Amino acid sequence: MIKVLDSTLREGEQTPGVYFDGHIKLAIADLLDEIGIEIIEAGHPIVTEDIHHAVHQIARKNLKAIVAAHSRSLKQDVELALECGVQFIGIFYSVTNERLDQVFRKDLKTAVRQITEVIRYAKDQKPELLIRYTPEDTVRSPFENVIEAAGAAVEAGADIISVADTTGFMVPGTGHNMYDYISRLKEALDQRGLSPMIAVHCHNDRGFALTNALDGMRAGAEIIDASVLGLGERAGIVDLAQLLAALKDIFRVPNEWDLTRLPELYDLISKYSGMPVPKNFPITGENAFTHCAGVHTHAAVQNPVHYQSLDPALVGREMDVALDHMSGISSVRWALDRLQIEYDNELLKDLLSHIKSIGLKGRTVHLSELKHLVEWCIKHPLKQ
Numbered sequence: 001m002i003k004v005l006d007s008t009l010r011e012g013e014q015t016p017g018v019y020f021d022g023h024i025k026l027a028i029a030d031l032l033d034e035i036g037i038e039i040i041e042a043g044h045p046i047v048t049e050d051i052h053h054a055v056h057q058i059a060r061k062n063l064k065a066i067v068a069a070h071s072r073s074l075k076q077d078v079e080l081a082l083e084c085g086v087q088f089i090g091i092f093y094s095v096t097n098e099r100l101d102q103v104f105r106k107d108l109k110t111a112v113r114q115i116t117e118v119i120r121y122a123k124d125q126k127p128e129l130l131i132r133y134t135p136e137d138t139v140r141s142p143f144e145n146v147i148e149a150a151g152a153a154v155e156a157g158a159d160i161i162s163v164a165d166t167t168g169f170m171v172p173g174t175g176h177n178m179y180d181y182i183s184r185l186k187e188a189l190d191q192r193g194l195s196p197m198i199a200v201h202c203h204n205d206r207g208f209a210l211t212n213a214l215d216g217m218r219a220g221a222e223i224i225d226a227s228v229l230g231l232g233e234r235a236g237i238v239d240l241a242q243l244l245a246a247l248k249d250i251f252r253v254p255n256e257w258d259l260t261r262l263p264e265l266y267d268l269i270s271k272y273s274g275m276p277v278p279k280n281f282p283i284t285g286e287n288a289f290t291h292c293a294g295v296h297t298h299a300a301v302q303n304p305v306h307y308q309s310l311d312p313a314l315v316g317r318e319m320d321v322a323l324d325h326m327s328g329i330s331s332v333r334w335a336l337d338r339l340q341i342e343y344d345n346e347l348l349k350d351l352l353s354h355i356k357s358i359g360l361k362g363r364t365v366h367l368s369e370l371k372h373l374v375e376w377c378i379k380h381p382l383k384q
């Protein structure tokens with residue numbers, strides 16, 4: 001079964017300038033839980049005392065979701081995470097030769113020993129703990145190093161191996177794609193008699209994060225990382241709403257997600273992260289289900305399917321029509337019907353003329369404004 005891991009509270013806070021106060025973190029965790037997200041990555045407790053307190057509080061809320069903490073491959077990080085009461089720890093350690101040489105000043109053997117000792121320690125403390133090991137920058141690391149570290153991690157007690165595309169390097173349809181990588185990884189681990197769950201953590205540097213994550217799922221990844229608005233380092237990671245909509249509507253994966261709460265979640269995150277939802281953002285952007293050009297609107301008001309492949313009701317939205325210089329008679333008719341205003345053809349034409357001239361100034365006429373325009377046209381018709 002596919003599980004979604006939301007990392008808004010961990011990866012999301014790695015967005016420059018984004019920080020959620022403790023009580024806001026609790027509200028976010030509650031809403032993610034109500035939506036039915038399976039795993040909530042609540043933070044990396046050792047980073048600050050505030051994050052430590054927040055992870056502690058979220059872990060003790062008795063959510064349906066599994067609460068996870070991030071941890072370096074160090075005993076002190078694991079101890080603090082365990083003290084918070086989380087059910088899942090994500091341990092990361094790089095296995096690229098350059099990082100091992102230049103940053104950690106260790107060889108692979110010593111690094112693997114450190115990783116496995118920390119995993120064994122964590123499992124000894126709490127046998128039911130879920131442990132994920134991530135070879136950082138997995139997909140650009142030497143494959144043999146990844147297999148050696150991942151294999152040893154699983155043998156030491158790790159339940160999940162996360163394939164991290166830390167720099168958004170993978171591109172579907174090329175020689176470096178997530179489907180082939182995960183297929184190869186699973187096969188190599190299988191040859192060692194190991195079959196951990198596979199997770200995918202895809203960064204969006206080239207705009208392929210969601211496609212790569214879905215590609216990974218087709219190859220057998222069962223946990224997909226995402227965050228609200230795709231918040232995270234640089235260009236961020238997979239957007240949660242886009243992922244959920246694809247999994248539910250296209251891939252029909254078994255789930256209990258209530259996607260109608262997504263607008264509420266995005267409002268909350270947008271407000272407290274200071275990151276506005278781009279108007280043209282898929283699923284949650286203001287314009288995501290708004291038709292503008294007269295030809296589009298004419299067809300969409302008769303049957304939305306002509307210009308929509310996703311039912312907005314699935315994600316708590318409604319179809320909308322924008323009134324501006326691109327509008328046609330159908331757009332005005334739709335808006336007046338919506339406002340339950342009676343009209344004749346003369347009024348329709350007058351309104352359309354006014355709407356087009358307002359649109360040419362670069363403005364949209366909102367429904368709340370339209371009733372005033374109706375009043376204006378009735379009192380001052382263009383043709384006497």
Ligand SMILES: [Zn+2]
Pocket residue numbers: 011166201203232233237
């Ligand atoms: Zn990341």
